[in-house]
Amino acid sequence: AKSHILRTMSKKGEKKERKRFFQSLAFKLSLAIFMIASILLSSLGSYYIRKFASEIDRHLLVQAQIPGRLMNDGVIPQSMVRDRALLSSLTGEEVLMAAVTGPDHQIVFSMDPKEEGQSAEIYRPYANMRGAETLESGAVVVRWKETTQGFLYVSVPLIGSEGEGGYLHLKLSTANAGASKHRIAKGFLFGFILSIVLISAVCAILVYRLTVPRLRGITNSLKVVEEGNLPPPAPHTQSQDELGMLGRSVAQMINELAQRKEEREQLDAQILAAKEDAEKSSRSKSEFLANMSHEIRTPMNGVLGMAQLMKDTELSSEQREYIETISASADNLLKIINNILDLSRIEMGKFNLNIDTVNVPLVLNELHTFFTPAVKEKGLELKVNCPDDLPLVRTDEGSLRQVLINLMANAVKFTQKGHVEVEVNCVEKTGSECTLEFCISDTGIGISKEAQDIIFHEFTQADGSHTREFGGTGLGLAISKKMVEQLGGRLSVSSEPGKGSAFSFTICVNMEEIPAESPSCDLAGQELDALDMEILLVEDNKLNQRVAVKMLEKMGCRVEVAENGREAISKLKLTSPAESRPRYDVILMDVQMPVLDGLKATAMIRAQEGDERRTPIIAMTAHAMKGDREKFLDEGMDGYLSKPVRREDLRNALKQYG
Secondary structure, three states, X not given: XXXXXXXXXXXXXXXXXXXXXXXXXXXXXXHHHHHHHHHHHHHHHHHHHHHXXXXXXXXXXXXXXXXXXXXXXXXXXXXXXXXXXXXXXXXXXXXXXXXXXXXXXXXXXXXXXXXXXXXXXXXXXXXXXXXXXXXOOOOEEEEEEEOOEEXXXXXXXXXXXXXXXXXXXXXXXXXXXXXXXXHHHHHHHHHHHHHHHHHHHHHHHHHHHHHHHHHHHHHHHHHHHHOOOOOOOOOOOOXXXXXXXXXXXXXXXXXXXXXXXXXXXXXXXXXXXXXXXXXXXXXXXXXXXXXXXXXXXXXXXXXXXHHHHHHOOOOOHHHHHHHHHHHHHHHHHHHHHHHHHHHHHXXXXXOOOOEEEEOHXXXXXXXXXXXXXXXXXXXXXXXXXXXXXXXXXXXXXXXXXXXXXXXXXXXXXXXXXXXXXXEEEEEEXXXXXXXXXXXXEEXXXXXXXXXXXXXXXXXXXXXXXXXXXXXXXXXXXXXXXXXXXXXXXXXXXXXXXXXXXXXXXEEEEEEOOOOOOOOOXXXXXXXXXXXXXXXXXXXXXXXXXXXXHHHHHHOXXXXXXXXXXXXXXXXHOOOOOHXXXXXXXXXXXXXXXXXXXXXXXXXXXXXXXXXXXXXXXXXEEOOOOOOHHHHHHHOOOOEEEEXXXXXXXXXXXXXXXX
């Protein structure tokens, strides 16, 4: 079987090699030379064959007239026409008929004695035959062919003693002349074939040696280049013919390609190094932002927590004003931190949309309630126009809400009198999709044409002077623009100084088949029931411990504090029997702690407590980067609260397990 496979492969290789040979330039040139040589030599051979045949015919005609001339010269008598052998030897051909006629046109002597004494009219048909010609000597010649045998008839005039004579009539076979023609034709044919073969072979060898090695080198180099490799540069040929020029051009091209490949590899290496540097810088930036967020949010938790706790104590009007100022300043600082983190997430491509069903009228109603105190304080009017038949849609509610909050906050901030209006319309419906257009307009100070080109840049405001009237980081519009683009829309502005501004954007969303319910405007505060829960607080920061304990105690919870993860595991007594372990309704776990951090502590708790008695663990941490929540939940935690923790958020999180 192996030998059969080898033979099959060998035959395929030979077949492929033959096919390649017939497609080669050497074969094509050799074939062209063969055809040219064949045409030229066949034409030349035909010419000389005809020429020699004509010469044989002329020689035969001369030979046929020899007996008549000898009779006229008196060398042989006229009666010799009866001797067939003699006449045949004189003419070189077999004489078939011979006769001498006198002046009276009577046959005097004949090879056939029976014809003697008869009239010469019996030979007239020969003379009258088609193709008869008369020579200068007066002889009449007729050539004809019967079947495969050729004949020659010659009538030679004889000169008598008195000046008048008769004619010698000869009929000769042309077999010998025909045989000579055939021999000459065969000789020419053999020479023709031999010449063609020799010329073609010699030319093929010359063409092969002159072209194939050089072309093969060129084609092999090009084939290697086509496969993506670059052969080492070949030595330049000194030949000045076309192939030499082609070889030099190919060699130069390969050298240039090799140089470009080397340059490209160097460029790729530089790009890769730059990419690694950029990724390293990006990681450093992310780590910096995460650490800064953690470090800032930790003391912010204490500031906001204490401010909220102080609001519940007896305060003078002046003290309450101070506390509200502290809370407002802390809220503004927290907004700045959140804006920077949002912008960083978008720039790093880690801002993922959370597509879900959104009730746009309900969102607008909540924003109306949220901004009502601010607009009333400034004496403005807040208008929210929303069609009653607006469908439920699927989009990222958080991003949409953030964009609307940023634009409405700007409108309120830059408007001193008049109104702020929020309008949404469904401008187009196509199948299960619709296009929503949002417009937030105001009657504020307006924006100049020059400023409209820069207000969407990070850390940029229309008024960039040190004496500007309105504060801010200049991040709101930049973040809003990028978020709208993430939603598939485009944020634009139309404004004139002193005539207000109008920010608008459109997004294409899928419609939900469930009909939208009318949003409820009754947002009256709910009664805050006391929470009767056992809480284990795992927190290393003393200030945050104090804030959290006070908040939890005011909610009616009983709190036990652990300084780190190891102390928390010790308090849980997970190695003791289940009935003797302390029971906690919820564990509030910080993440970044000394000795044992929150993630490792959670993993150890989950590994030891078993599935029968699983204690809910809520991460209460300053880690607020994108993906932190998902990471903590994947590590075994059940909830997530980012610092600074608001009392309402903490209550809502605990009520899920109360």
